[in-house]
Amino acid sequence: xxxxxxxxxxxxxxxxxxxxxxxxxxxxxxxxxxxxxxxxxxxxxxxxxxxxxxxxxxxxxxxxxxxxxxxxxxxxxxxxxxxxxxxxxxxxxxxxxxxxxxxxxxxxxxxxxxxxxxxxxxxxxxxxxxxxxxxxxxxxxxxxxxxxxxxxxxxxxxxxxxxxxxxxxxxxxxxxxxxxxxxxxxxxxxxxxxxxxxxxxxxxxxxxxxxxxxxxxxxxxxxxxxxxxxxxxxxxxxxxxxxxxxxxxxxxxxxxxxxxxxxxxxxxxxxxxx
Numbered sequence: 001x002x003x004x005x006x007x008x009x010x011x012x013x014x015x016x017x018x019x020x021x022x023x024x025x026x027x028x029x030x031x032x033x034x035x036x037x038x039x040x041x042x043x044x045x046x047x048x049x050x051x052x053x054x055x056x057x058x059x060x061x062x063x064x065x066x067x068x069x070x071x072x073x074x075x076x077x078x079x080x081x082x083x084x085x086x087x088x089x090x091x092x093x094x095x096x097x098x099x100x101x102x103x104x105x106x107x108x109x110x111x112x113x114x115x116x117x118x119x120x121x122x123x124x125x126x127x128x129x130x131x132x133x134x135x136x137x138x139x140x141x142x143x144x145x146x147x148x149x150x151x152x153x154x155x156x157x158x159x160x161x162x163x164x165x166x167x168x169x170x171x172x173x174x175x176x177x178x179x180x181x182x183x184x185x186x187x188x189x190x191x192x193x194x195x196x197x198x199x200x201x202x203x204x205x206x207x208x209x210x211x212x213x214x215x216x217x218x219x220x221x222x223x224x225x226x227x228x229x230x231x232x233x234x235x236x237x238x239x240x241x242x243x244x245x246x247x248x249x250x251x252x253x254x255x256x257x258x259x260x261x262x263x264x265x266x267x268x269x270x271x272x273x274x
Contacts, residue, residue, distance in 0.1 A: 027060045035134045038065025048129035061121040066114030069135035074128020078103040085121035087113045094151045101257035153218040156225045167208035179261050186265035207236040223254035245269040
């Protein structure tokens with residue numbers, strides 16, 4: 001409970017930072033270049049003790065600064081307080097993280113984070129009180145070749161593919177995480193919100209059996225991504241199996257570091273027989 005209270009206080013401080021445009025905490029001391037390249041400042045806000053078994057640190061990155069790959073045996077939370085940066089876990093795509101995002105890194109997960117080549121970056125880190133395990137550095141070529149827009153587009157494409165599979169599997173648990181609570185779903189027979197869509201999927205009222213994806217385009221505008229899917233959908237509706245070609249529009253909104261599906265709209269495409 002005290003842990004959650006501290007995090008809430010930190011988030012409140014972040015809100016004050018935005019309002020006042022004055023840092024609550026100083027940048028601290030410039031860190032020696034042992035496990036990072038570029039300029040990084042660290043301010044140790046709170047050290048672990050017998051009551052709170054975690055450390056709290058503010059890290060500030062100048063543009064073009066990056067940490068080496070590393071592991072936190074007890075896990076870490078990052079509350080992004082300023083700028084835009086990169087975050088990547090082993091065998092996963094690079095994520096673009098911005099002010100207001102929250103990153104939850106599990107125990108033992110290999111990862112790295114950094115500012116971008118052109119933007120500064122700062123976060124408040126809550127880290128379990130176990131020594132960090134430092135690994136190999138990120139090559140300068142790999143770092144400089146990260147394309148922010150391309151990374152986001154690929155992330156959205158992959159998320160959309162997972163969504164179709166979750167719908168086919170009637171995996172309401174994962175879909176509940178994905179769907180924005182105020183999302184809208186537009187079908188041939190009507191439009192409704194998140195709760196009804198989840199209930200329909202779970203009951204099999206509409207069973208999205210298989211989506212064959214023919215073409216995908218993604219546009220990213222700030223914290224909003226718009227994906228157009230041209231698909232052939234095999235579905236079971238009211239017990240009847242049907243196959244239709246659709247142009248599907250998916251709108252995603254970045255919320256607390258995760259993409260949420262805010263709108264899913266189906267437009268049936270005409271065939272030669274229609």
